[in-house]
Amino acid sequence: MRILLLGPPGAGKGTQAVLLAAHLSIRHVSTGDLFREHLDHGTLLGQHDRARLRAGLLVSDEVTIRVIQERLTRADTRGGFLLDGFPRSLAQAKALDGMLAASQSRLDAVLGLEIAEAEVVRRIAGRRLCRNEPAHIFHTEFSPPDVPGLCDICGGELYQRPDDSEATVRQRLEVYGSETAPVLDHYQAQGIATMISALGQVTEVLNRALLALGKDRAGGPGGDDH
Structure with missing residues (x-):
């Protein structure tokens, strides 16, 4: 199967992928993993995009598309793949459609994880x-730690990353809504997109995804997907 998994920050997309x-x-084809691979080997990503990536900014569409196109030509994707982190925009989605059509294939399914903004803020801002x-x-x-502000394991100081602040989380959600959510509309128009709830245990969310794909459900307990 060729699958695309989409979801806003805090939806547990990485775990589910x-x-x-x-x-x-x-x-599993993750753009985050691919970018780190290219940074380590000094390939494809130019100076500009390396600087953007290290600053926490999105890599340009042109470079992202080239990285994905190269990855999907490798032999280990011939039996199927799950895309995680791409496409992030409508332009990238159309580029993906084109590269798959050139190899006489297409996505089999697109899964979108649904979660309320308030729950995303609750999950990320408390980290x-x-x-x-x-x-x-x-x-x-x-x-929570046993002693507020101190690590239970080593006693080190606990802190909140700047990109985990409520203001930053809401900004990331706004970017997702304006740039990535239209990708779902694009694939819903093709009749291959399904929305599933991202709430509940990890295994519960996984089983919803498998049900949407018409596959056997997973067994065993799952942790909270926070």
Whole structure:
């Protein structure tokens, strides 16, 4: 199968992408992983895009499309793949349609994770990281430390990353709504997009995705998808 998984920040998309690809025995293709690979090897990404990536900005459409196009030519994607992080815009979606059509293929399904803005803010803005390495993660509501502001494991100071602040999270959601949400409209018009709730246990969300794809459900317990 060739699948695209979409979802706003805080929807648990990264977790679901890994689990879903493993359950379906297809290759998980993550733009984040690809960008890190190219940065490590000094390929494809120019100085401008390396600087943008390290500053937390989106890489240009041109470079992103080239990176994905190269990745989808590798042998390990011939049996199917799950795209995670691409396409992020309507222009990228149309480019993806074109590159798949050139190989006489197309996406089989597009899954969109649905979650309310308030829940996203609740999940991300409450996250706290330890300043020591490895950076253990806590949450002010879901997994609070025994002593406020201190790591349970090493006693290090806990802090909130700047991009986890409520204002930044809401800004990221606004960008998602204006740039990435139209990608769902594009694929809904093609009749291959399905929306599923991102609320609940990890396995519950995975089972919704599998049901939408007409596949067997996963078994076993799942943790909270926060």
